[in-house]
Amino acid sequence: MGPTRLLYLEDMQRLEAEAAVQVVLDLDDGRTAVLLDQTVFYPQGGGQPSDMGVLEAADARFEVQDVRLREGIVYHIGRFETGRFEPGQTVRLRVDAGRRRLHDRLHSAGHLIDVALRNLGWHLVPGKGYHFPDGPYVEYMGVLPKEDEKAIRQRLEAECNRLIQTGSVVTVRFVAPDEVETLCGYVPDYIPREGPVRVVFVAGPLGCPCGGTHVRDIREIGRLRILKVRVSGGRTRVRYAVED
Numbered sequence: 001m002g003p004t005r006l007l008y009l010e011d012m013q014r015l016e017a018e019a020a021v022q023v024v025l026d027l028d029d030g031r032t033a034v035l036l037d038q039t040v041f042y043p044q045g046g047g048q049p050s051d052m053g054v055l056e057a058a059d060a061r062f063e064v065q066d067v068r069l070r071e072g073i074v075y076h077i078g079r080f081e082t083g084r085f086e087p088g089q090t091v092r093l094r095v096d097a098g099r100r101r102l103h104d105r106l107h108s109a110g111h112l113i114d115v116a117l118r119n120l121g122w123h124l125v126p127g128k129g130y131h132f133p134d135g136p137y138v139e140y141m142g143v144l145p146k147e148d149e150k151a152i153r154q155r156l157e158a159e160c161n162r163l164i165q166t167g168s169v170v171t172v173r174f175v176a177p178d179e180v181e182t183l184c185g186y187v188p189d190y191i192p193r194e195g196p197v198r199v200v201f202v203a204g205p206l207g208c209p210c211g212g213t214h215v216r217d218i219r220e221i222g223r224l225r226i227l228k229v230r231v232s233g234g235r236t237r238v239r240y241a242v243e244d
């Protein structure tokens with residue numbers, strides 16, 4: 001069995017598709033994993049939570065509660081509400097749109113903070129991002145100038161919301177690894193040495209290597225709030241939230 005084709009890498013807005021069942025696997029914890037030839041479901045990773053949703057056939061329905069990626073293969077984990085799939089069968093995939101939309105907004109907001117920091121002349125190197133709804137943050141190598149935290153927070157929040165109000169269509173490009181430094185301004189250690197690298201541009205000319213899903217236009221983020229800017233151990237962590 002080959003790797004699962006990840007449809008969301010090319011079309012992040014697509015939430016429905018058809019796919020062929022490869023394997024139905026009963027797990028030790030009582031749940032079941034369904035493996036498909038292709039998927040629109042986002043597996044947890046890169047700081048973004050997994051999608052949920054349903055897989056349906058004429059006489060069977062599977063609730064997807066968690067999605068994981070292992071060695072190129074996507075595991076749709078959950079339980080059958082009715083019936084069961086057979087290998088080779090075609091099923092209809094439907095991602096929970098409300099949950100995905102929130103994840104898109106939180107993920108794009110994280111990238112937008114990178115852009116806003118650069119626009120303000122603070123050139124920090126992006127590190128870890130945590131785009132989960134329960135306390136999202138982005139972390140940078142480097143520290144902000146010794147202004148007080150409140151002033152930094154206010155300037156950063158204002159710049160983020162200025163960008164959101166201006167609007168910008170999020171774009172994706174697949175590029176050679178040696179193009180990443182020019183396009184992104186830095187090279188993270190997690191990018192593959194061979195094969196194309198997916199670079200996401202949320203606003204402005206600088207991109208960021210990313211495998212996640214995003215809003216179509218940054219206007220959809222809504223209002224972005226900067227909750228806290230913490231500088232410690234040579235790193236800066238920015239906690240944020242999105243509001244309607």
Ligand SMILES: [Zn+2]
Nearest residue numbers: 209210211212
């Ligand atoms: Zn990302």
